[in-house]
Amino acid sequence: MIVIYEASVLLTVLLMVVAAMDYVRCTWTRKINPVPATWILIVVTMTLSFWMYWTSPWKSWTANVGVIAALVNTSIILAGVITTNIRYGTLRVAFDKTQKWCLASGAGIVIFWSLTDQPLISYVLVQCIALIGYFATMKRLRKTERSTEPLFVWIVVLLASLCALYPAWVKSDPFAWIFLGRAIPSTAIMIYLIARIRV
Numbered sequence: 001m002i003v004i005y006e007a008s009v010l011l012t013v014l015l016m017v018v019a020a021m022d023y024v025r026c027t028w029t030r031k032i033n034p035v036p037a038t039w040i041l042i043v044v045t046m047t048l049s050f051w052m053y054w055t056s057p058w059k060s061w062t063a064n065v066g067v068i069a070a071l072v073n074t075s076i077i078l079a080g081v082i083t084t085n086i087r088y089g090t091l092r093v094a095f096d097k098t099q100k101w102c103l104a105s106g107a108g109i110v111i112f113w114s115l116t117d118q119p120l121i122s123y124v125l126v127q128c129i130a131l132i133g134y135f136a137t138m139k140r141l142r143k144t145e146r147s148t149e150p151l152f153v154w155i156v157v158l159l160a161s162l163c164a165l166y167p168a169w170v171k172s173d174p175f176a177w178i179f180l181g182r183a184i185p186s187t188a189i190m191i192y193l194i195a196r197i198r199v
Contacts, residue, residue, distance in 0.1 A: 001170075004166065005062070005166065005167055005170055006062075008065075008163050008164070008165075008166040008167050009062045009065045009164075009167055011160070011163045012065045012066065012069050012160045012161075012163040012164045012167075013065065013068075013069045013072070013160075015069075015156050015157070015159055015160035015163065016069035016070065016072060016073040016156075016157065016160045017069075017072065017073065017076070018156055019073060019153045019154075019156040019157050019160065020072070020073040020074075020076035020077050020080075021076065022150065022152060022153050022156070023077050023080065023150060023153045024076060024077060024079075024080030024081075024084075026150050026153070027077075027080050027081055027084045028080065028083075028084050028087075030084075030088075031150070032148050032149065032150060033148065034077075034081050034148070036078070036081050036082055036085060036091065036092070036093050037093050037094055037095045037096070037099055038099070038133070038137070039074065039077055039078040039081050040078065040093065040095075041095070041099050041102055041103065041133055042074045042077075042078075042130075042133065043071075043074045043075055043078045044103065044106055045102075045106065045126055045129055045130045045133065046067070046070050046071040046074045046075075047071060048106060048109070048110070048122075048126045049067050049070075049071070049123060049126050049127070049130075049179065050067055050068060050071045052113065052119040052120075052122050052123040052126065053067055053119070053123060053175045055119050056119040056120065056123075056175060058173050058174065058175050060171060060173065062167050062171070063167050063168060063170075063171035063173035063175075063176055064164075064167075064168065064173050064175050064176035064179060065164050065167055065176075066160075066161055066164035066168070066176060066179050066180050066183060067175070067176070067179045069160060069164070070179075070183070073157070073160075096136075098132065098133075098136045099133070099136075101132075102129045102132055102133055105125075105129055106126065106129055109122050109125045109126055109129070110122075112125070120174065120175065123175055123178060124178055127178055127179065127182040130182060130186075131182060131186060134186040134189075134190070137149075137190070138189060138190065138193055141190070141193040141194065141197065142193060144197065145197065146197065149190070149194050151191065151194045151195060154187060154190050154191045154194060155191060157187050158184065158187045158188060158191060161180055161183045161184045161187060162184065164176065164180055165180060165184075168180055
C-alpha cells in the first residue's frame with residue numbers, strides 16, 4: 001500500500017512536469033500562442049489554493065499532491081509563456097473583464113480568509129474562481145474552429161489528476177477531494193472540446 005501511495009504521488013508530479021514542459025515547448029516553437037494574462041490568473045488561483053491548504057490542519061506534501069503539482073505545473077508554464085513572449089518581443093499583459101473580476105474576487109477571498117480564519121471555505125471559493133476561468137476558456141473553445149490548446153498536455157494533466165485520487169483517498173483529505181472534484185471534470189471537458197475541434 002505504501003509503495004502504491006508513493007508511486008501515485010511521484011507519478012502525479014512527474015506527469016504534471018511533463019505536461020508543463022511540453023506546453024512550454026509548444027509555446028516556444030509557436031505551435032500555440034497562449035495569453036500571459038490567462039496563465040497569471042491560473043497561477044494566482046493555484047498559489048492561493050496552496051497557501052490556504054498549507055495553513056490548514058490537513059496540510060501534507062502528499063495527500064493533496066494534486067494542488068501542489070498543479071502549482072508547479074502552472075508556474076513552469078507561466079515562466080515559459082513570459083520568456084517566449086519576451087524572446088519574440090510580443091509580451092503584452094491585458095486582462096479581460098472576466099479575468100479582472102476573478103482577480104478582484106481572489107483579493108476579496110483573501111480578505112474574507114484573514115477576517116474569518118476559515119481556510120476550507122476560502123479554498124472552496126478559490127476553486128469557484130478557477131471554474132469561472134475554465135468556463136471562459138471552454139466558451140472560447142466552443143466557438144472556435146481551430147484549437148489553440150495542445151490535446152496531449154490536457155490528457156497528461158487529466159492522468160496526473162487521476163493519479164492524485166489515491167493519496168486523497170488514503171488520507172481522506174477534504175482539500176484534495178475538493179480540488180480534484182473541480183479539476184478532473186473541468187479537464188475532461190477541456191479534452192472533449194479540444195478533441196471535437198480537431199475531428
